[in-house]
Amino acid sequence: MTDPASLNERIWLAVAAIPAGRVSTYGAVANAAGLPRGARRVGRALGALPPDSQIPWYRVINAQGRIAIPQGSKAAREQWDRLLGEGVIPDANGRIDLRRYGV
DNA sequence: ATGTTGACGATAT
DNA sequence: AATATCGCCAACA
Numbered sequence: 001m002t003d004p005a006s007l008n009e010r011i012w013l014a015v016a017a018i019p020a021g022r023v024s025t026y027g028a029v030a031n032a033a034g035l036p037r038g039a040r041r042v043g044r045a046l047g048a049l050p051p052d053s054q055i056p057w058y059r060v061i062n063a064q065g066r067i068a069i070p071q072g073s074k075a076a077r078e079q080w081d082r083l084l085g086e087g088v089i090p091d092a093n094g095r096i097d098l099r100r101y102g103v
Numbered sequence: 104a105t106g107t108t109g110a111c112g113a114t115a116t
Numbered sequence: 117a118a119t120a121t122c123g124c125c126a127a128c129a
Contacts, residue, residue: 025111025112026110026111026112027111027112027113030111030112037111037112037113037123037124037125038111038124038125039110039111039112039124040109040110040111040112040124040125040126041111041124041125041126042110042111043109043110043111044109044110044125044126044127045110046110047110057110060110061110062110062111062112063111063112063113064112067110068110068111069110070110075110076110079110
């Protein structure tokens with residue numbers, strides 16, 4: 001399983017391991033999936049997720065504690081929605097404290 | 104085959 | 117704190 005396409009599933013598994021109410025970063029997920037420095041690959045893998053997937057893609061944010069999806073997009077709103085629903089609250093700057101919610 | 108882009112990240116300025 | 121650059125690598129405006 002070394003072909004790029006099948007790596008998506010490995011990445012998805014790593015994302016599925018993030019506990020509810022917690023968040024992780026693209027870089028951290030990449031590491032967990034055995035892809036050091038593969039943060040961008042993680043972003044692509046999540047974008048390739050089927051709409052009906054059960055994978056908690058919304059628990060993945062960037063290393064700066066911000067939503068990586070372009071603000072204003074439908075998916076971005078959904079991500080905030082789901083995170084808030086799990087008790088992940090952003091600080092006054094609109095950023096999520098990774099020291100508190102990070103795994 | 105070649106250049107650009109981007110759900111990233113680390114480092115330098 | 118805010119930009120600027122660079123490394124990374126698959127997809128493709």
